Amino acid sequence: MEFDTVIHGGTLVTASETSKGDIGIRDGRIVALAESLPGGERRIDAGGRLVMPGGIEAHAHIAQESSSGIMGADDYLSGSISAAFGGNSSFIPFAAQHRGQSIDDVIATYDQRAARSVIDYSYHLIVTDPTAEVLEDQLPRAFKRGITSFKVFMTYDMMNIGDGGMLDILTVARAHGAITMVHAENNDMIKWMNKRLAAADLTEPKYHAISRPELAEEEAINRAVSLAKLVDAPLFIVHVSTAGGAAIVQREKLAGTRLFAETCPQYLALTREKLDQPGMEGAKFVCSPPLRDAETQEALWRHVQAGTFESVSSDHAPYRFDDTGKFMNGRDTPYPKIANGMPGIAARLPYLFSEGVVKGRISLNEFVALSSTNAAKTFGVTKKGGLAPGMDADIAIWNPEVTRNTTLADQHDNMDYTPFEGMELTGVPEIVLNRGAIIVEHGELKCQEGQGRFVPRAPVDLGKGRGYLAKELDPVRNFGARIAP
Ligand SMILES: [Zn+2]
Secondary structure, X not given: OOOOEEEEXXXXXXXXXXXXXXXXXXXXXXXXXXXXXXXXXXXEEOOOOEEEEOXXXXXXXXXXXXXXXXXXXXXXXXXXXXHHHOOEEEEEEEEEOXXXXXXXXXXXHHHXXXXXXXXXXXXXXEOOOOOHHHHHHHHHHHHHOOOOEEXXXXXXXXXXXXXXXXXXXXXXXXHHOOEEEEEOOOHHHHHHHHHHHHHOXXXXXXXXXXXXXXXXXXXXXXXXXXXXXXXXXXXXXXXXOOHHHHHHHHHHHHOOOOEEEEEOHHHHHOOHHHHOOOOOHHHHHOOOOOOOOHHHHHHHHHHHHHOOOOEEOOOEOOOOOOOOOOOOOXXXXXXXXXXXXXXXOOOHHHHHHHHHHHOOOOOHHHHHHHHHHHHHHHOOOOOOOOOOOOOEOOEEEEEEEEEEEOOOHHHOOOOOOOOOOOOEEXXXXXXXXXXXXXXXXXXXXXXXXXXXXXXOOOOOOOOOOOOOOOHHHOHHHHOOOOOOX
């Protein structure tokens, strides 16, 4: 058998197994796994290295306008390059509908933007305007194209769709085999806090954390789960940042609810003290939900270890520390007007590897599950997230021994800061492949713009409903509306 590429002599790690061996690649796919494989037009020596499924970044904001109209700093070229330098072979950023836009137009716009990507991609649709047309025609069309997940917001006045809107979307999603993702924070609690803090003239960056209390997330997660249960729909809670929120997820999973969740490196690595710095330095650390305290970090790590979270995702939301980003409303702006979000697409996996695997909190196999395999399963990416014949040759080869201090230059994004600056991390992704093509190799970009392709995704496995929804109203179990995979 002839191979385009053979990866030779590495330690192969999947979500379930660790073994020594070679990988044979042809036409962008893995075609053979064996103790030793001959030949290969190109042979990559992976002695002393870990050979793992390339990361799948399931939460990133790339070439996306915020609801207030500012564009993030990374487009699909810089964002995908940064992702690849961080060990990712594919990613699923958001395609965001703003009110009044049709979903078809949104997808067409993002198709143009994403054509520059150097790694494979799909989108989660953000839905902010669930009109009858959107629910009945446009979302079903998006599903048929293989966009099988979308996100709704319980906060932000321009995005939040209310409980009734969520029930509508959850119901459509379930009928088509899609999964609904939710940013869960209580909008009214936060607005009330903002008003009180403003009245007391407490508007420096550090008050951002105080304005969005843990209770606001816990209440909203509980409500989101209740809404999803009412209509028997699967639900994915993004960026869980509180111990109370994680405990709800864990409890509901145990009760059989079709619930999925992620947390992010910033909630494991950074605390709200970062917001309390001289001048406006704290603006770099304004993200929502906000950074919490050291006790919460410990609790979240324990939930990572206990399997509460499917994934650790970056929530890469790149707003530069200048007037195009953080300070779009001026330098000395009160905290509610600072752009929300921080970058981290390249730092996600080096952080998780170093603080997780190297420090002994998680196994190598758990690292692969949290970085790649679970995202593939949850979001219907059927050909990625594993090392097996027939899978895409999306592979990251890591040197587990190298230690380096995190720098902005290592991130390869369009940002002017990294929130992880100076953090000492062990383990570096040295070579990253997407469908058999080398994307980055030893710190150098090796591919052309546009190497990435759109990945149509499969419907999610609906599993068994728990039977909360009145059967007269249940299209899945009574009217056969489910689309076959
Ligand atoms: Zn986000």
